[in-house]
Amino acid sequence: MESAVSLLNLVKSFGSFRAVDGISLEIPRGIIFGLIGPNGAGKTTTIRMILDILRPDSGEVRVFGVPAGDQVKDKIGYLPEERGLYRKTKVLEMLEYQGAIRGASPAAARREASAWLDRLELGEWKSRKVEELSKGMQQKVQFIGAILGKPELLILDEPFSGLDPVNQDAFKDLMLDLNRSGASIIFSTHQMETAERLCKQIALVNKGRIVLEGPLHQVKARFGKNSVLVEFEGDGSFLSSLPGVARVDDYGGYREVRLQNGADPQALLKAAVERVTVRRFEIVEPTLHNIFIEQVGGLSHHA
Amino acid sequence: MHKLLMVIRREYLERIRKRSFWLGTMLLPLLMVGLVVIQIAMAKTESGRQETIALVDATGKLAPVFEAKLAEEKTRDGKPAFRVESVPVEGSLDETRRRLEPRILSGDLFGILTVGEDLDSEDNFRLYAHSVGNIVAQKTIQTALKAAVLGLLLERNNLNVAPEVMKKLLAPVSIESFEVKEQGQVKKRGFDEAYIGTFAFVMVLYIALLLYGVAVMRGILEEKSNRIMEVLLGSLTPDQLMTGKILGIGLVGLTQVAIYAASAGLLRLYVTMAAFQAGWTGALDAISLQTIAYFFIFFLLGYFLYTSLFAAVGAVCNSEQEAQNLQSPLVMCLVIPMAMTFFFVSHPDSPGAVIASLIPLFAPMVMFMRITVLTPPFWQIALSILLLLGTTYLFFRGVGRIFRIGVLMYGKRPTVPEILKWARG
Numbered sequence: 001m002e003s004a005v006s007l008l009n010l011v012k013s014f015g016s017f018r019a020v021d022g023i024s025l026e027i028p029r030g031i032i033f034g035l036i037g038p039n040g041a042g043k044t045t046t047i048r049m050i051l052d053i054l055r056p057d058s059g060e061v062r063v064f065g066v067p068a069g070d071q072v073k074d075k076i077g078y079l080p081e082e083r084g085l086y087r088k089t090k091v092l093e094m095l096e097y098q099g100a101i102r103g104a105s106p107a108a109a110r111r112e113a114s115a116w117l118d119r120l121e122l123g124e125w126k127s128r129k130v131e132e133l134s135k136g137m138q139q140k141v142q143f144i145g146a147i148l149g150k151p152e153l154l155i156l157d158e159p160f161s162g163l164d165p166v167n168q169d170a171f172k173d174l175m176l177d178l179n180r181s182g183a184s185i186i187f188s189t190h191q192m193e194t195a196e197r198l199c200k201q202i203a204l205v206n207k208g209r210i211v212l213e214g215p216l217h218q219v220k221a222r223f224g225k226n227s228v229l230v231e232f233e234g235d236g237s238f239l240s241s242l243p244g245v246a247r248v249d250d251y252g253g254y255r256e257v258r259l260q261n262g263a264d265p266q267a268l269l270k271a272a273v274e275r276v277t278v279r280r281f282e283i284v285e286p287t288l289h290n291i292f293i294e295q296v297g298g299l300s301h302h303a
Numbered sequence: 304m305h306k307l308l309m310v311i312r313r314e315y316l317e318r319i320r321k322r323s324f325w326l327g328t329m330l331l332p333l334l335m336v337g338l339v340v341i342q343i344a345m346a347k348t349e350s351g352r353q354e355t356i357a358l359v360d361a362t363g364k365l366a367p368v369f370e371a372k373l374a375e376e377k378t379r380d381g382k383p384a385f386r387v388e389s390v391p392v393e394g395s396l397d398e399t400r401r402r403l404e405p406r407i408l409s410g411d412l413f414g415i416l417t418v419g420e421d422l423d424s425e426d427n428f429r430l431y432a433h434s435v436g437n438i439v440a441q442k443t444i445q446t447a448l449k450a451a452v453l454g455l456l457l458e459r460n461n462l463n464v465a466p467e468v469m470k471k472l473l474a475p476v477s478i479e480s481f482e483v484k485e486q487g488q489v490k491k492r493g494f495d496e497a498y499i500g501t502f503a504f505v506m507v508l509y510i511a512l513l514l515y516g517v518a519v520m521r522g523i524l525e526e527k528s529n530r531i532m533e534v535l536l537g538s539l540t541p542d543q544l545m546t547g548k549i550l551g552i553g554l555v556g557l558t559q560v561a562i563y564a565a566s567a568g569l570l571r572l573y574v575t576m577a578a579f580q581a582g583w584t585g586a587l588d589a590i591s592l593q594t595i596a597y598f599f600i601f602f603l604l605g606y607f608l609y610t611s612l613f614a615a616v617g618a619v620c621n622s623e624q625e626a627q628n629l630q631s632p633l634v635m636c637l638v639i640p641m642a643m644t645f646f647f648v649s650h651p652d653s654p655g656a657v658i659a660s661l662i663p664l665f666a667p668m669v670m671f672m673r674i675t676v677l678t679p680p681f682w683q684i685a686l687s688i689l690l691l692l693g694t695t696y697l698f699f700r701g702v703g704r705i706f707r708i709g710v711l712m713y714g715k716r717p718t719v720p721e722i723l724k725w726a727r728g
Contacts, residue, residue: 078537084530
């Protein structure tokens with residue numbers, strides 16, 4: 001089965017700035033794929049080229065085996081990071097239009113949009129103007145706009161930014177629902193925790209290049225089980241000066257200690273017990289966050 | 304095609320459904336109709352009333368002819384428009400007049416006409432009235448007085464003139480102007496009528512081009528500032544979006560212009576039925592079918608040319624303030640021909656007018672003006688339209704490229720050289 005999206009040596013510059021610098025990527029069908037990286041890494045530019053909003057300087061984009069463009073646009077639902085609505089338009093008319101420009105007849109788009117609004121508890125707001133809605137409601141409307149017409153591929157650019165926790169959960173459930181019913185989903189984010197929870201496969205982008213790529217468990221395995229979670233009482237500042245410790249991340253309640261290759265966790269435990277009261281000691285896979293910071297290095301302040 | 308139609312549909316319905324559209328659309332015809340109806344109504348009441356003129360005649364001979372001549376002017380219901388009251392001179396002319404003046408102020412008299420004994424004296428004839436601005440009445444009085452004076456002069460010089468000859472002597476010489484057209488056609492037309500008709504059309508053309516050009520620009524700016532552009536571009540190509548917008552708003556413009564045309568037609572019908580004075584029907588006669596056809600042609604051509612440019616301005620700017628500067632050259636291109644309407648109408652065949660009517664940015668207005676006052680050679684009309692079409696095609700292509708790049712750019716507005724570089728692709 002061909003990929004949902006395949007990118008081949010994609011390059012795009014704006015003036016002298018190379019936003020995308022030779023990205024090649026296969027995104028399989030039917031999974032949730034995370035495009036992760038710091039702000040300005042080239043995620044949005046890549047997405048825009050998948051949608052044929054931007055044309056690459058060189059390289060090739062294929063969606064479901066077809067060159068990106070008009071033919072496949074209707075199969076893609078897109079929720080851009082910069083998403084807006086016509087403020088003076090009624091909610092149902094707004095969605096009707098969004099459905100219609102994706103190929104549906106106005107009546108059919110209306111019916112589908114109406115059903116979604118009911119399902120997301122916005123039924124009473126159908127004939128209100130967009131500007132009367134709260135921000136959270138507008139976000140729901142925008143999300144519905146992206147999924148009208150049962151797109152085979154859903155591209156969500158930072159879908160969770162600015163959402164309150166309730167909506168975050170609602171959207172996450174919707175995403176999983178759509179994915180289960182067959183939609184391939186690409187979503188870009190700089191929130192590692194979200195990506196870690198949802199994605200089956202990821203690509204880490206930095207400075208217009210892919211730094212790391214593959215199924216999440218493989219990516220993690222590549223970094224080995226050499227992280228340790230330590231929860232304790234006392235002064236933990238000694239941890240970073242112990243031999244064999246690569247880095248220490250303080251999360252307040254606990255610390256994640258990354259060991260150098262070949263270092264022995266038992267030695268760490270022994271050293272810790274001598275100095276503080278250990279409550280929890282667990283050998284874990286590194287978090288995506290840590291992998292990300294290691295890979296991206298100096299740019300981590302963006303994340 | 305479906306997508307393009309959907310964009311057109313939205314742009315059209317969105318605007319047509321607005322109350323402000325109908326308000327704006329109905330206001331101008333209502334104003335036009337209102338003005339004409341008021342004029343007609345006023346003319347009716349005015350001409351329906353019989354006015355009295357006091358004649359204070361030191362010669363004592365003018366009254367019969369003056370009265371008879373004045374009586375030729377009728378009110379609407381067939382009565383003489385003026386009644387003459389001969390007042391004998393008591394004391395001096397001025398004293399007699401002063402005694403009568405209160406009756407003017409009370410509305411009893413329309414005016415007092417005083418005539419001295421010496422017909423050769425320069426200020427021998429004087430009209431005192433409450434309103435001296437009524438040119439029609441003054442002209443009527445003047446004509447009647449002239450007839451009476453002429454009769455008296457003939458009598459004093461012992462010349463006997465038969466009444467028929469007298470009539471001919473007094474008949475005014477009128478000049479009617481004709482417009483020479485191709486194939487020996489001539490058309491009766493005065494300059495005033497040509498000018499008024501053309502000016503009205505050019506005003507509407509100017510307003511429509513500016514209004515709808517700016518509407519397209521605003522629409523694009525709105526989509527940019529509401530951050531909706533990228534949502535739309537996920538489903539539409541930039542070309543579909545731009546073309547759909549221009550066509551949709553163009554249809555709104557056509558709807559509005561059609562409503563104007565229809566109300567002008569109704570107005571004309573009404574005026575004809577009311578058998579109103581020649582001056583007004585004359586101006587409306589200038590609205591021939593041919594004129595209306597050319598109006599639509601040049602409105603459409605001008606619309607596409609200008610809106611493509613306004614669309615480009617919208618695409619590269621982030622706010623209306625920013626767009627102000629960039630759109631001002633476009634507005635100038637529209638204002639210049641409008642401001643020069645008088646020149647183009649009075650010298651429609653001058654080299655300046657011919658050249659201006661071939662320059663695409665001026666052509667829609669200037670060529671249309673020339674067509675309304677004379678019939679330019681066919682090759683000039685054809686060349687003008689061809690140049691317009693060609694330029695519009697080139698603009699659309701260039702603007703399409705600008706649009707593609709510009710609509711997703713926020714931040715600093717690109718410079719004009721940068722924009723031109725995008726347009727070349």
